[in-house]
Amino acid sequence: MSCAHAYLPHDGGEGLFTLGAAEVTFGRGALREVGELVRALGARRVALFTDRVVAGLEAVDRARRSLAAAGVDVEVFADARVEPTDASFLDAARFAREGRFEAYVSVGGGSVIDTCKAAALYAAWPADFLAYVNAPVGEGRPVPGPLPPHVACPTTSGTGSELTGIAVCDVLALKAKTGIASRWLRPARAVVDPDATATLPAAVVAASGFDVLCHAIESYTARPYTARPRSASPALRPMSQGANPWSDLGSAEALRLGGRFLARAVADAADAEAREQMMWAATLAGVAFGNAGVHLPHAMAYAVAGLVRDFYMEGYPAHEPMVPHGVSVVAGAPAAFRYTAPAAPERHLAAAGMLGAELRGASPDDAGEVLSAALTGLMRAARVPVDLRALGYAEPDVEALVGGTIVQARLLDNAPRRATRDELAGVFRDALDARGPR
Numbered sequence: 001m002s003c004a005h006a007y008l009p010h011d012g013g014e015g016l017f018t019l020g021a022a023e024v025t026f027g028r029g030a031l032r033e034v035g036e037l038v039r040a041l042g043a044r045r046v047a048l049f050t051d052r053v054v055a056g057l058e059a060v061d062r063a064r065r066s067l068a069a070a071g072v073d074v075e076v077f078a079d080a081r082v083e084p085t086d087a088s089f090l091d092a093a094r095f096a097r098e099g100r101f102e103a104y105v106s107v108g109g110g111s112v113i114d115t116c117k118a119a120a121l122y123a124a125w126p127a128d129f130l131a132y133v134n135a136p137v138g139e140g141r142p143v144p145g146p147l148p149p150h151v152a153c154p155t156t157s158g159t160g161s162e163l164t165g166i167a168v169c170d171v172l173a174l175k176a177k178t179g180i181a182s183r184w185l186r187p188a189r190a191v192v193d194p195d196a197t198a199t200l201p202a203a204v205v206a207a208s209g210f211d212v213l214c215h216a217i218e219s220y221t222a223r224p225y226t227a228r229p230r231s232a233s234p235a236l237r238p239m240s241q242g243a244n245p246w247s248d249l250g251s252a253e254a255l256r257l258g259g260r261f262l263a264r265a266v267a268d269a270a271d272a273e274a275r276e277q278m279m280w281a282a283t284l285a286g287v288a289f290g291n292a293g294v295h296l297p298h299a300m301a302y303a304v305a306g307l308v309r310d311f312y313m314e315g316y317p318a319h320e321p322m323v324p325h326g327v328s329v330v331a332g333a334p335a336a337f338r339y340t341a342p343a344a345p346e347r348h349l350a351a352a353g354m355l356g357a358e359l360r361g362a363s364p365d366d367a368g369e370v371l372s373a374a375l376t377g378l379m380r381a382a383r384v385p386v387d388l389r390a391l392g393y394a395e396p397d398v399e400a401l402v403g404g405t406i407v408q409a410r411l412l413d414n415a416p417r418r419a420t421r422d423e424l425a426g427v428f429r430d431a432l433d434a435r436g437p438r
């Protein structure tokens with residue numbers, strides 16, 4: 001399953017894969033070490049990125065105390081936006097450029113960490129915003145070189161952003177959600193402290209937990225790295241290499257842990273074991289998708305989140321409609337996996353088994369249905385919206401949803417089955433209403 005021999009060589013296909021990851025420090029109390037880690041990277045003056053909500057939490061305090069104790073000067077940027085935009089990225093970049101920092105520390109969820117990556121990028125390598133943004137929305141120009149070191153400290157157990165070289169944002173003028181992807185954006189260090197999630201509302205644990213499960217399933221079922229054309233040089237090998245033996249390890253364990261602990265972590269904030277195990281699952285899934293890449297459910301999620309009209313979720317900012325990232329991914333995921341399963345039925349079935357589904361009697365033809373049912377069952381148990389209708393979408397929205405998805409070429413190409421426009425419309429129609437009992 002996670003053996004390199006499972007990857008059959010293709011004529012002219014890639015024969016190499018790269019193990020990329022930040023150096024990770026994991027465990028309760030890890031935030032105590034941030035200051036010394038920054039010092040060891042040679043920095044005395046850093047920017048600390050966070051957002052207005054997290055700024056008031058214990059995690060930021062701990063990081064600041066640790067930095068002060070290590071003799072590091074800190075300037076705080078607390079205006080990172082939940083669901084960042086090109087405008088909010090550029091505000092953060094202005095702060096970074098003016099401060100001439102030697103290193104960056106981010107403390108927060110994926111939005112904060114992504115904002116810090118983008119700020120560091122545009123401060124170090126100024127360019128028009130769309131220059132580095134993924135094509136076809138942007139120019140997809142490669143990031144020219146390294147950035148000052150970034151120590152990322154996640155406070156949610158979900159996005160895995162601390163382990164990837166991806167920063168996601170809305171491009172407001174184009175009404176498109178997209179991102180920047182470069183190995184130079186990957187933080188140098190990840191400090192993952194499960195204590196930072198102790199005060200998270202249940203809805204946030206649920207949404208970010210399903211993001212973890214989707215990272216793991218999508219990495220595990222992505223087009224194998226051997227199916228990609230061989231890269232002419234190491235610099236041209238994409239971070240999203242497709243499924244590979246390294247990402248398989250992280251995906252498999254993340255799925256086993258998620259199947260076992262997600263419902264518990266949502267049900268009881270005091271269940272420290274469940275929250276710690278979900279943090280570890282998020283870390284493993286982050287390593288996996290930082291190397292394999294995600295595919296169709298995340299491509300669809302960009303459109304689902306970007307076109308929101310009137311959905312609000314408890315536990316998230318209520319001043320504007322917003323679908324939390326993990327919910328936007330998982331609501332369409334059962335339909336997406338029904339579509340991709342025929343291209344890699346064994347892997348879809350195995351993923352369902354790791355989540356805890358009963359596989360006895362299941363044939364390859366059942367793979368999509370078995371995996372989707374396992375996921376939907378977990379969604380119902382955690383009380384997250386199970387389909388796109390629950391997020392306010394209906395049949396007349398399908399065309400716009402397809403339009404927002406078809407531009408996510410990097411993700412669609414990483415799927416085991418490449419969807420056409422018509423097929424995407426079919427997947428979105430299927431995703432409007434969950435199967436099984438309400």
Ligand SMILES: [Fe+2]
Nearest residue numbers: 159211325329
């Ligand atoms: Fe995600």
